[in-house]
Amino acid sequence: MNHTPHIRTVVSCTLLVVSLGAGAAACFGSDGNPLAANPYDAAEQISFNAPSDSAKADPDKPLEITVDGSDGRITDVMVTDERGHHLAGELSADGGRWRSTAPLSAGAKYTVKVSMEDEDGFPGTRTITFETAPSKKLLTVQFGPKAGTYGVGQPITAELTAPVRDKAARAVVESALKVESTPAVEGTWHWVDDKKLHFRPKEYWPAGATVSAVSNLQGVKVADKLYGGASQPLKLTIGDRIEAITDAGAHQMTVRRNGEVINTIPVTTGKPGFSTRNGIKVVLGKEYFVRMRGTSIGISAGSAESYDLSVYYATRVTWSGEYVHAAPWSVGSQGYANVSHGCTGMSTSNAAWFYKTVREGDIVKVINSAGAEMDPFGNGFGDWNLSWDTWRKGSALVAGTRDGSSPDDAARLRPQV
Known part of the structure; x- marks a missing residue:
């Protein structure tokens, strides 16, 4: 032995009499394990x-x-x-x-x-x-939206403070961002770009669900010299399932609550050259009053298409300025023709009812329009326009990554009518 002799506790030996006849001696410590008394x-x-x-x-x-x-x-x-x-x-x-x-x-x-x-x-x-020493370079996460009650279409967002491009590093980040729902749902994150992820379930959130998001990145190594920092968790509640389906061909909106039709509204949507986008959109917010100008969407002042209007009961569905709003000037066309510059117009009383009925995260879907399809990212929440298989491919933990572009901040607050 080349180390200092140890003073060991004497282990007691007890004669065991077993039913098989022979006696045997065994050494036990106080916890009943052989040779385990008072480790040195x-x-x-x-x-x-x-x-x-x-x-x-x-x-x-x-x-x-x-x-x-x-x-x-x-x-x-x-x-x-x-x-x-x-x-x-x-x-x-x-x-x-x-x-x-x-x-x-x-x-x-x-x-x-x-x-x-x-x-x-x-x-x-x-x-x-x-x-261990703290890292000088931290990656933190800001979850969105802010805490509150939302519609069944509301995605969870995660904004990172530093870009993450490497697939292995993305997997580390994604595995640390936990979303839980009661009742439970199948869902996953999708990388919108290097600094932003969205989480959505396979289907819409269940009405009445509670949803929480938490980051377990603190202290975790993400990449060379980059470690996770502390982030605030998020908790949401989900309201009723409100879906407004606008049939641009029939000039009619059907509103359902939890599957039951609660209103049918005559509407007008985008005319040729300004056709309303098809697809699923999510309510982004509500503004009682908005001043809408044609110049904000590229229409020259003084042209035949120019407009400058005071608009009430405006429910926003894209950052570029698509709303559902009161359009008293087009009541004669509502239910019969599409005469707007891209928004969904209705009477003031119907717009007031819609404004009071919906909340952020509720679904507004447009069908049978001549317009383009709603972009999944960059102009609001078009997340639901991707199939579930395609959505999952945007997860670093499932298969591959998806490059995307950040929302065009310059396009924000551009109203259309």
Whole structure:
């Protein structure tokens, strides 16, 4: 032996009489396990590469624990941080070295418990604590929308403070962003671009559901020198299932609550050259008064198509300025012809009812229009226009990634009528 002799507790031996006839002697410790009474302090045999003083460990370097082969072998290692997360590692075949196989978290405090056996088979232990240095570059997440009650079509958004392009790094981020719903739903994240993700279920959220989103990125290594930071969780509630289906060909909107028709409204939609977009849109907000100008959508002042109107009960469905709103000037065409510049117009009384009935996240779907399809991203929430298979392909944890563009901020607040 090349280490200091240990003072070991004498292990009591008890003669066991078994029903098979023969007597046998066995040695037990106080917990009933052979040779487990009062393991000795193995501080002299077990070595760590973590700092033993107040210095912080580099989280980019793996944790290594070793024992001299002539002193025995390591039998077990447990490494946990203050949140109870375990650090994975690998023990060599001869028990001489344990090395972490998962990255350490930055700015975390770890407790390390090592068990070993010396060359005579006696158990020893050593426990240490150490802290890792905080990262100078943090990735944090801002969830959206703000807490509240929303319609069944509302996606969850996650805005990152730094771009994440590498597929493996995206998988780390995505696996740490947890969304839970009661009742449970099938859903996944979709990478809109390098800094933005959307989460939606396979189908619309169940009416009355509660939805929460939380980031477990804090301290997690995302990429070289980039670690996750703390982020605020989000909790939403889902209201009734409100769906407004606008048939541009029939000039009529049908509004359903939880599958039951609650109103049928004559409307006018976009005329040729300004046809309303087809597809599923999500209510983005409501504005009692909006001043709408043709110049905001590229119509020259003084041209035959020019307009400057005061509009009331305006429910926004795209950032570029598509609304459902009161259009008293076109009541004679509502239910018969499409005469707007892209919005869905209706009488003032119907617009007031619609304005009071819907909330953010409710569904507005346009069918049978000559317009283009609603863009999935960049002009509101067109997420539901992607099939479930296509949506899942935008997840780094499912298959591949999708490059997209950020919303055109210059296009915001451009009303159309």
